[in-house]
Amino acid sequence: MLKHFLRLTDFHRDDLLAILDLAADLKARQARGEPHRLLEGKSLAMLFEKSSTRTRVSFEVGMCQLGGQALFLSPRDTQIGRGEPVQDTARVLSRYVDAVMIRTFSQDTLETFARFSTVPVINGLTDLLHPCQLLADLLTVAERREGLDDLVVAWVGDGNNMAHSWIHAAQVLGFTLRLACPEGYEPSEEILAPALAAGARVRLAAEPLEAADGAHVVTTDVWASMGQEEEQSEREEAFAGYAVDRQVMAGADPAAIFLHCLPAHRGEEVSEEVLEGPQSAVWDEAENRLHAQKAVLVTLLGEDSAG
Ligand code: CP
Ligand code: NVA
Numbered sequence: 172m173l174k175h176f177l178r179l180t181d182f183h184r185d186d187l188l189a190i191l192d193l194a195a196d197l198k199a200r201q202a203r204g205e206p207h208r209l210l211e212g213k214s215l216a217m218l219f220e221k222s223s224t225r226t227r228v229s230f231e232v233g234m235c236q237l238g239g240q241a242l243f244l245s246p247r248d249t250q251i252g253r254g255e256p257v258q259d260t261a262r263v264l265s266r267y268v269d270a271v272m273i274r275t276f277s278q279d280t281l282e283t284f285a286r287f288s289t290v291p292v293i294n295g296l297t298d299l300l301h302p303c304q305l306l307a308d309l310l311t312v313a314e315r316r317e318g319l320d321d322l323v324v325a326w327v328g329d330g331n332n333m334a335h336s337w338i339h340a341a342q343v344l345g346f347t348l349r350l351a352c353p354e355g356y357e358p359s360e361e362i363l364a365p366a367l368a369a370g371a372r373v374r375l376a377a378e379p380l381e382a383a384d385g386a387h388v389v390t391t392d393v394w395a396s397m398g399q400e401e402e403q404s405e406r407e408e409a410f411a412g413y414a415v416d417r418q419v420m421a422g423a424d425p426a427a428i429f430l431h432c433l434p435a436h437r438g439e440e441v442s443e444e445v446l447e448g449p450q451s452a453v454w455d456e457a458e459n460r461l462h463a464q465k466a467v468l469v470t471l472l473g474e475d476s477a478g
Contacts, residue, residue: 175471176302176467176471177281180343183343187343190306190463193469194466195310197469198310208236212238214234214240215242215268215270215271215272217230217241217271218244218245218260219245220246223295225432227243230272230464233465237465237468265288268290269291270291270468270471274297281297293468298396301335303463304432305337306467307462308337310459310462311430312388319346322387323386324386325349325350325376325379325388327350328352328394328413334352334392337390338358338371339362339366341366341371346372348371348373349373349375349382350374350375351375351379351383356406380419380422383423385424388427390429392431392440394406416442420450427450428450429453431446431453433453
């Protein structure tokens with residue numbers, strides 16, 4: 172059966188844990204210098220309608236390490252940028268490549284693409300969700316502690332695509348997530364309501380210190396995401412008091428780690444001291460994009476993925 176990777180809630184807990192195990196295994200094999208060309212001869216098209224450093228490079232290098240190849244496509248030099256319908260692009264690319272990774276604005280565009288695609292489609296970030304990043308974040312957490320069951324995660328800042336994917340992860344995996352977001356910047360009800368209805372241990376906290384209290388992970392993201400650049404100054408006002416700084420980290424568990432998907436704005440959502448400090452795991456987190464996405468690719472495209 173054709174399987175996409177569009178949102179974490181499309182997967183069962185065991186499926187996500189299996190992807191994380193595979194990611195850890197692939198990381199270890201790479202560290203030992205052991206070839207793992209599990210996708211020999213396969214091609215991945217990568218369609219980017221927004222900027223990227225980590226997603227682009229980790230998918231491209233990941234496909235190469237797996238024995239396949241990746242093609243970078245941007246609207247500037249493909250017909251999609253001149254208005255070719257997404258459903259036509261999906262059907263055509265499906266005839267050439269074995270999978271497509273898309274970074275776009277609307278989740279609807281991604282879902283439409285997936286509906287018309289006959290090969291697996293991977294969400295490389297939309298305005299709504301960033302599930303690949305969450306896999307890397309969970310891998311980073313799993314490397315530092317046993318199991319995810321009693322995990323408490325604090326989200327501080329915008330209720331954006333990253334916050335939404337954290338909610339999905341908490342919903343599927345069962346850990347506790349507290350989100351402190353300024354008024355008017357809470358997560359979308361489209362994401363929060365179904366999670367709460369499904370019994371997810373997710374709640375909104377009144378302020379950052381309440382969210383961080385005893386948490387094992389403190390995480391945040393930029394105040395203005397891609398596409399919201401013109402809201403930067405109004406958001407800076409609204410988000411005053413919502414930075415992760417020494418005081419917020421001091422309220423968390425003493426062994427807590429700090430995560431940020433990057434790029435980060437030092438002195439806005441996170442202080443320089445926290446980002447560069449001993450609790451920061453952001454460079455491992457960024458590296459883990461590579462290993463987690465290789466695991467997604469092998470899961471969707473590898474020999475065992477058929478049927
Ligand atoms: N975290 C992340 O997705 O980074 P890029 O925008 O550089 O891909
Ligand atoms: N929320 C950010 C994440 C960037 C990786 C954005 O969408 O721009």
